[in-house]
Amino acid sequence: ETGVTQSPTHLIKTRGQQVTLRCSSQSGHNTVSWYQQALGQGPQFIFQYYREEENGRGNFPPRFSGLQFPNYSSELNVNALELDDSALYLCASSFAPGGYGYTFGSGTRLTVV
């Protein structure tokens, strides 16, 4: 059974650029949630996808968007990058919305310069 894998592990982008982060959910999981963890903070909920549909969104602007594919993998897209977007982006999968504890990937460290 494979866990949650995220790619890339590290990324440096320039302000104003666009970025796509990828996540492969754990086998058998149909729900993917994305979180942003800024330095010294806890993870903050961005949005969740359940069976390819967005199933809830946190307080993030529309330039944060996502997709879930038929194999339940997912992408997080961020347009018009800002310096404050620098953070660790975590993907988590579960058997259903909420489940009994997400399985998190190791994250993508995004640095915006």
Add this chain to the structure above:
Amino acid sequence: DQQVKQNSPSLSVQEGRISILNCDYTNSMFDYFLWYKKYPAEGPTFLISISSIKDKNEDGRFTVFLNKSAKHLSLHIVPSQPGDSAVYFCAATLTSGTYKYIFGTGTRLKVLA
């Protein structure tokens, strides 16, 4: 508005002794609580959870206590081991809709050998 607070950024405990990590929340509607452990360069790992219908849940060396009237939960680790050294996050959620988790800012536990 920080709905979940972990007021101790760090904690040091001697090996074999008890570690107590605390967490406070403000939203009385939260009905499910979790603790996650995070090592450097890894994603958070689910540790233990508790439903609001309970006041205690045990799993081996880990026990979570919930005091709903005080809106407070704590994680007890007995006995503490050096491998427990990590950052611990508490999280809270509503078991309806998205199940988005609201995380605290984390407590860094150091278990001294």
